[in-house]
Amino acid sequence: MTATPVAAATPFLDPETRAEGGGWLGAVRQAGLDGYRRQGFPTPRHEAWKYTNLSAVGRLAVETPPAVPALTAADLPGDRLLPLDVPRLVFVNGRFSAPLSDLDRLPAGVRAGSLRAVLLTDPGHLRPVLERPQAQEAVATLPLAALNTGFLSDGLVLEIDAGVSVEGPLHIIHLSVPGESATLAHPRGLIRLGAGARATLAVSYSGLPGAPSVINAVTDVVLGEDAHLSHVRLLAEAPEGVHIGAVLATVGARARYDAFTLTLGGRLVRNEIRVLLDGEGAQAHVNGAYAARKGQHIDNTVFVDHAVPNAKSSQLFKGVLDETGRGVFQGKILVRRDAQGTDGQQLHQALLLTPGAEVDIKPELQIYADDVACSHGATAGEMDAEALFYLQSRGIDEETARALLVEAFLEDALTTVADEAVRDALTERVRDWQRGRAQATWNV
Amino acid sequence: MALLEIINLHAQVEDKPILKGLSLTVNPGEVHAIMGPNGAGKSTLSNLITGRPGYEQTEGTVRFKGQDLSAMAPEERARAGIFLCFQYPVEIPGVGFTTFLRTALNARRKARGESEIDAAAFLTRLKAATKALGIPDAMLKRPLNVGFSGGEKKRAEVLQMAMLEPDLMILDEMDSGLDIDALRIAAEGVNALRSPTRSVLCITHYQRLLDYIEPDFVHVLADGRIVRSGGKELARELEEKGYADFVSQAA
Numbered sequence: 070m071t072a073t074p075v076a077a078a079t080p081f082l083d084p085e086t087r088a089e090g091g092g093w094l095g096a097v098r099q100a101g102l103d104g105y106r107r108q109g110f111p112t113p114r115h116e117a118w119k120y121t122n123l124s125a126v127g128r129l130a131v132e133t134p135p136a137v138p139a140l141t142a143a144d145l146p147g148d149r150l151l152p153l154d155v156p157r158l159v160f161v162n163g164r165f166s167a168p169l170s171d172l173d174r175l176p177a178g179v180r181a182g183s184l185r186a187v188l189l190t191d192p193g194h195l196r197p198v199l200e201r202p203q204a205q206e207a208v209a210t211l212p213l214a215a216l217n218t219g220f221l222s223d224g225l226v227l228e229i230d231a232g233v234s235v236e237g238p239l240h241i242i243h244l245s246v247p248g249e250s251a252t253l254a255h256p257r258g259l260i261r262l263g264a265g266a267r268a269t270l271a272v273s274y275s276g277l278p279g280a281p282s283v284i285n286a287v288t289d290v291v292l293g294e295d296a297h298l299s300h301v302r303l304l305a306e307a308p309e310g311v312h313i314g315a316v317l318a319t320v321g322a323r324a325r326y327d328a329f330t331l332t333l334g335g336r337l338v339r340n341e342i343r344v345l346l347d348g349e350g351a352q353a354h355v356n357g358a359y360a361a362r363k364g365q366h367i368d369n370t371v372f373v374d375h376a377v378p379n380a381k382s383s384q385l386f387k388g389v390l391d392e393t394g395r396g397v398f399q400g401k402i403l404v405r406r407d408a409q410g411t412d413g414q415q416l417h418q419a420l421l422l423t424p425g426a427e428v429d430i431k432p433e434l435q436i437y438a439d440d441v442a443c444s445h446g447a448t449a450g451e452m453d454a455e456a457l458f459y460l461q462s463r464g465i466d467e468e469t470a471r472a473l474l475v476e477a478f479l480e481d482a483l484t485t486v487a488d489e490a491v492r493d494a495l496t497e498r499v500r501d502w503q504r505g506r507a508q509a510t511w512n513v
Numbered sequence: 514m515a516l517l518e519i520i521n522l523h524a525q526v527e528d529k530p531i532l533k534g535l536s537l538t539v540n541p542g543e544v545h546a547i548m549g550p551n552g553a554g555k556s557t558l559s560n561l562i563t564g565r566p567g568y569e570q571t572e573g574t575v576r577f578k579g580q581d582l583s584a585m586a587p588e589e590r591a592r593a594g595i596f597l598c599f600q601y602p603v604e605i606p607g608v609g610f611t612t613f614l615r616t617a618l619n620a621r622r623k624a625r626g627e628s629e630i631d632a633a634a635f636l637t638r639l640k641a642a643t644k645a646l647g648i649p650d651a652m653l654k655r656p657l658n659v660g661f662s663g664g665e666k667k668r669a670e671v672l673q674m675a676m677l678e679p680d681l682m683i684l685d686e687m688d689s690g691l692d693i694d695a696l697r698i699a700a701e702g703v704n705a706l707r708s709p710t711r712s713v714l715c716i717t718h719y720q721r722l723l724d725y726i727e728p729d730f731v732h733v734l735a736d737g738r739i740v741r742s743g744g745k746e747l748a749r750e751l752e753e754k755g756y757a758d759f760v761s762q763a764a
């Protein structure tokens with residue numbers, strides 16, 4: 070008997086299911102379900118999913134994540150989160166956990182909490198975010214973001230008032246606690262900065278080991294004019310975890326969106342970031358680093374849409390592929406006809422530590438304006454044997470020398486994270502990953 | 514006991530025999546110069562002593578402090594007291610010079626059962642060594658060798674040597690690419706490290722380095738063997754006559 074192929078290809082959604090609720094929100098959800106049904110579950114035949122095969126995920130029989138009994142701070146996997154002593158919001162299986170969160174230190178002008186609560190009290194003021202063109206486009210072109218929208222019910226809402234400059238980072242923790250069997254969650258995040266607001270947001274996605282947790286996350290980011298958000302995320306899901314995430318960032322005039330994603334965990338990760346440069350002089354720097362080892366698949370897919378003149382964007386991703394780790398980078402820059410004076414750069418670099426490692430890279434420039442400066446580049450190489458010998462010849466053992474060189478390789482991506490505490494926290498997780506390598510090597 | 518004892522060393526690179534029966538003994542405190550034409554195998558010798566991958570010993574023995582080197586990893590050789598001043602130090606972006614130095618020093622201390630050096634003591638030593646070599650502080654903050662000029666690279670090598678305190682200092686063409694001032698500074702740095710227990714293997718094509726680092730013995734390496742040994746006057750003779758005699762003699 071052969072395995073049945075994924076049928077008409079809308080797993081995770083019963084044909085009869087209708088969106089919950091009425092009014093504009095019900096309509097948004099229904100559009101999400103319709104968008105998913107129309108596009109179908111991603112297969113390698115979808116151009117955007119050529120290198121990342123979700124068919125095994127689509128075959129999972131999934132349940133809604135279990136309601137988690139009260140956890141204490143000691144239950145948090147500290148070694149898989151960003152080590153930061155700052156105000157934090159904790160979500161366990163998509164539900165806001167007040168006892169684990171620490172909002173006492175939240176500065177004035179910052180409102181943060183669960184989407185569920187806002188949907189109960191004042192959903193109307195989220196309408197402009199959820200109905201904005203970028204969100205609608207995502208529903209039409211990203212099947213799983215559409216599915217997320219169809220089930221939109223809980224997650225994070227973070228709003229920073231105009232003119233408020235938040236000192237120091239805030240930390241958002243998303244923890245997946247596995248159920249008896251595989252689970253699927255659709256957390257939604259809504260982040261809105263008023264005109265001229267500034268903040269650094271550190272986000273840790275992590276999971277406890279056990280049955281696979283599939284996270285299908287969508288995060289909306291809306292930056293008002295002159296706002297500046299540094300959005301730093303650690304994706305460190307449990308070894309069996311699957312993370313499919315889409316960030317949809319709309320960046321206003323002269324505003325700046327700095328995204329950094331460090332991906333270390335999870336069996337399969339698709340980190341999709343879409344940025345719409347929506348007002349003149351907007352900027353986006355979409356950077357990241359990742360490290361994959363045995364059996365891991367990490368996909369970063371970036372789309373920067375230059376819709377207005379004189380906007381600037383850059384993408385820098387660095388990947389370390391060990392053992393049979395596999396990386397994918399798809400980076401697209403779209404320069405629309407009106408977007409004169411665009412500056413758009415893109416670079417992906419991969420370090421392949423073993424012959425079994427692999428990376429697929431697809432850069433794409435679509436340019437309809439004529440006064441633009443755009444470039445893309447990609448490199449893939451092995452560890453520099455000369456450098457390795459140099460370090461060893463000074464008495465540094467091979468494992469340590471390799472770790473130094475891996476960290477050095479990632480360095481120029483990590484240094485783009487402006488906040489020192491957050492940068493150090495990321496570096497610490499990278500070092501843990503390296504120690505994991507040493508252990509794995511010893512155990513073999 | 515000899516510090517370094519090489520007996521009938523044969524070595525090859527990519528199946529090509531390069532060293533063909535080289536013997537050399539270096540006692541503690543001695544300075545030996547190895548001179549020879551390009552392609553004679555001088556760098557191969559230094560690579561073999563330090564354990565660079567790809568250089569294969571096919572015959573003979575190399576002992577350091579009585580210990581057979583052939584089974585030792587490059588880092589073990591370094592911790593035992595061997596240091597190679599690279600002819601072309603490798604640029605390593607992303608690795609800070611200071612971090613690198615502390616890591617190397619601690620690796621060596623750990624191997625000797627000593628505790629890690631404390632940060633203050635390390636910095637004090639580093640400052641002193643840096644000052645002696647006229648190395649600007651800014652250089653210490655840069656990534657290892659990245660953007661260093663030729664002279665800075667060599668000074669940085671000597672600085673590492675001063676910090677790591679090896680027993681055998683191998684200088685591979687230390688004079689290459691240096692103007693006379695840079696050469697003098699680097700050579701003075703080496704001389705400052707000389708001691709009755711510390712030896713130098715000074716590999717050079719030209720005699721001029723030996724004006725600064727005065728050898729006790731000079732050996733001519735041609736076609737993979739030491740074809741002549743003598744005192745420092747041999748270096749002058751080579752300077753005048755060149756290597757032509759030896760090359761034909763070896764062929």
Ligand SMILES: Nc1ncnc2c1ncn2[C@@H]1O[C@H](COP(=O)(O)OP(=O)(O)O)[C@@H](O)[C@H]1O
Nearest residue numbers: 526527531550551552553554555556557558567
């Ligand atoms: N890594 C290498 N790969 C191939 N050939 C090499 C390598 N290293 C040295 N050789 C060869 O070995 C010979 C001796 O080289 P080398 O030791 O560098 O000489 P020297 O330092 O005396 O100029 C040369 O013929 C050179 O081409």
Ligand SMILES: [Mg+2]
Nearest residue numbers: 555556557686
């Ligand atoms: Mg040479």
